[in-house]
Amino acid sequence: MRIDAIIDNARVLTGDDARPTASRVGIWAGRIVGLDEQLDGVHADRRLDADGAVLLPGFNDAHAHSVWFGQTLAELDLAGATTPDEVYRRIEQRVATDPHDWVVASGFNPLGLAGRLDRDALDRASGGRPVWIKHASGHAATMSGEGLRRIGIDDGPRADPDGGVIARDHRGRPTGLLEENAMRIVQDVLLPDPLTAIEDALGRASAQYAREGITSVTDAGIAGGWIGHSPREFAAYQRARERGLLRTRTQAMVTLDALVELAGHDDDPRAIGLTAGIRSGAGDDRLQLGPVKVFTDGSLLGSTAAMSEDYAHDHGNHGYLQGDPEAMRAQVLAAAGGDWALALHAIGDAAIDFALDLIDEAQRLHGARPLPSRIEHGGVVRPDQIARMAQLGVALVPQPRFIAEYGDGMAERLGPERTLRSYPAASVLRAGGVLAGSSDRPVAPGEPLRIVQAFVERRTESGAPYGPDERLTIDEALRACTAGSAAATGWGGRKGVLAPGMLADIVVLADDPHHVPTERIGAIDVVATLVGGEAVHGTLAER
Incomplete structure (x- = not known):
């Protein structure tokens, strides 16, 4: 048997509970075909020497803004x-x-x-x-x-x-x-920006992602709203791919207001979508349409996120939804009628109630979505909401780096009790829910190792603890940024773990995150990044 490559002399942390470590990885046609003894007697076109470096599944940022x-x-x-x-x-x-x-x-x-x-x-x-x-x-x-x-x-x-x-x-x-x-x-x-300018911005972002060990990214809102850059934005992604500018796998969410009314048979549900009925999941493992992105409320930093109680620093203000609730409901259900998965930006707990009600109703009316439905951010999440997410199969996509960058200000706005429930992580896992690692970049720094560190430490910019009961172990944090993000984006079982049959998306690190002081996890050097077994950053010595 002959395959494309074997990486030898590695410390492989597979992310697979059935086989957590290895020292050799075999790659063929962009996928992993074997580990260690499974490669005995196998010949490879290339033998790569990791020189004792640590191999992990490539990082997956489940919520960023690439353009x-x-x-x-x-x-x-x-x-x-x-x-x-x-x-x-x-x-x-x-x-x-x-x-x-x-x-x-x-x-x-x-x-x-x-x-x-x-x-x-x-x-x-x-x-x-x-x-x-x-x-x-x-x-x-x-x-x-x-x-x-x-x-x-x-x-x-x-x-x-x-x-x-x-x-x-x-x-x-x-x-x-x-x-x-x-x-x-x-x-x-x-706006709109020229397509060439969007493509160039994608190229700059993708090159930086590769340098940091990121192999997959979801762009959380394109083509409309105040977050989009052009009604033709997805075309810029396609053109950037053709130009060789996309070094990472990319999933793009179209914003709700970019969808249009779709005609159909009288027996069909009301639906909005892209013309021809294109919907979530279209594409391939390199470039794919994700869920529809829906903004339900604002932000904690601006005190515009919709809370069930007033902000601690601003009595009389509990934020607001970003539109008329009934009009938003009608549009979201119409998107679900067009077979779109739902990614609902919801930061305040009142907005999360609204978002979960919408997802629940959409699933009852139209069945399971083609990709997992998600809550983006989760600035304040009550325990009953975490349980409901797990029951509905809704992924939570928080940004732990917000805590390290803006935690003191967020804590001032929320008060002590709500801070304990802010951007939860460990409680999501305890409830059996899906937890994805993400950055919301450029809102906060997006280096994935710094995100792992933030999941583990949960300390504000001044060093104060922020919801310490929500801290993750290093293994849990790594899993959230790899297999957890894969599950949240509909790619669970196909990437996020280094095991036979999985996509060969690999990050090579100079050190093991388990073996450095916690405060140094974010400083570990990224030696190389491989997407489908091909280096998009750095190199491994060939012998």
């Missing part, structure tokens, strides 16, 4: 800015070297800012050029005065859009802050 992330790699970076003056200085420096009309900045975290940005000061810093600052949460933006003028927001009266806020000062003058659906006003002017 957005790729764009941030070329935009003004405001991460770490702690004062308005520092923001103004960075804008001045950008203007001095960037000939483009608009100054577009990313990574801004208002929770870490001592003070507030002033639209007039932004105008002065930019020399009168329009400024668009994207908040790290993805749920708000700040504009300069010229930026507001360019998008049609003047100082006169104007109603807030449904599910959004144009912030104003005590005189009624817009401050430049746009929340939630108000960001669509910017996009109506500046």
Whole structure:
């Protein structure tokens, strides 16, 4: 028997309880065909020496924003800015070297800012050029005065859009802050992006993913809403693949408002979808359509997530849903009628109740979905909701890195009791539910080893414990970022474990996460990343 490759001299952590370790891996036609003694007598076209490195299943980020992330790699970076003056200085420096009309900045975290940005000061810093600052949460933006003028927001009266806020000062003058659906006003002017620009952003993001050991990514919202970049966005993914820019396997969620009414027989249920009835699951193991993405509420960072009780720091405010509940229900059920799986962004516990009710009703009306239905984020999840998720087969996709980046601010907004139920992990596993590792990148850093570390530590940026009963073991955290994410994305049993028959998606690490201090897990070097047995980052010595 002859196969494509055998990797020797490795410390293989398979993620398979039936066979947790090995030292050799055999690969043929992009899949694993054997381990250790199963390869005795087998000949390979290539023999690769791991030189004692650690092999794990490739990491799978179940919720990221690849185009957005790729764009941030070329935009003004405001991460770490702690004062308005520092923001103004960075804008001045950008203007001095960037000939483009608009100054577009990313990574801004208002929770870490001592003070507030002033639209007039932004105008002065930019020399009168329009400024668009994207908040790290993805749920708000700040504009300069010229930026507001360019998008049609003047100082006169104007109603807030449904599910959004144009912030104003005590005189009624817009401050430049746009929340939630108000960001669509910017996009109506500046979007869609050219397909070539989207492709290039995907290329930058995918190259970074490969360097970090990520072999699969789900893009959580394309083609519509305030998260999309073009109505033709999936075409950009296809073109990026054809250009060889996608180094990782990719699943893309189409946003709910990008689906259209579908005609059909009188006996068919009402359905919305893509023309010709294309739905979740279309594609292959390299590029696939995932669930439909639905925003039910806002964010914890902006205090717009829908809670059953008021925020601890803001009495009288318990957030809000992003639209009329009955209208949202009708659209979600119509998507389910078109055979779309459901991925519902729900951060507050009131939004999670709403989301679970929708998933339950969709399953009763239309049966099981073609891919698992999911709750994205889960900022506050009650024990009864965790039990209900497990009973319905709904995956939870939290972002543990939020805790390390924004935990102090989130804890202040939630209060001690709700913080214990925030972004749960261990309780999901105890209930028998599906837990997926994810980043929501670029909202938070997305290196998967740092996500594993955050799952294990659950400490805020100041070092305070954050729901310590929800900590995972290292094995549980690794499984969430590999097999757990595979299960949540409909690929359980086909990737996420290093075993015969599985896709040969492998990350090669310089050290074992079990054998370094917990605080160093995120610093382990990624030696190589293999997708389908082919190196997309780094190399292994051939002999």
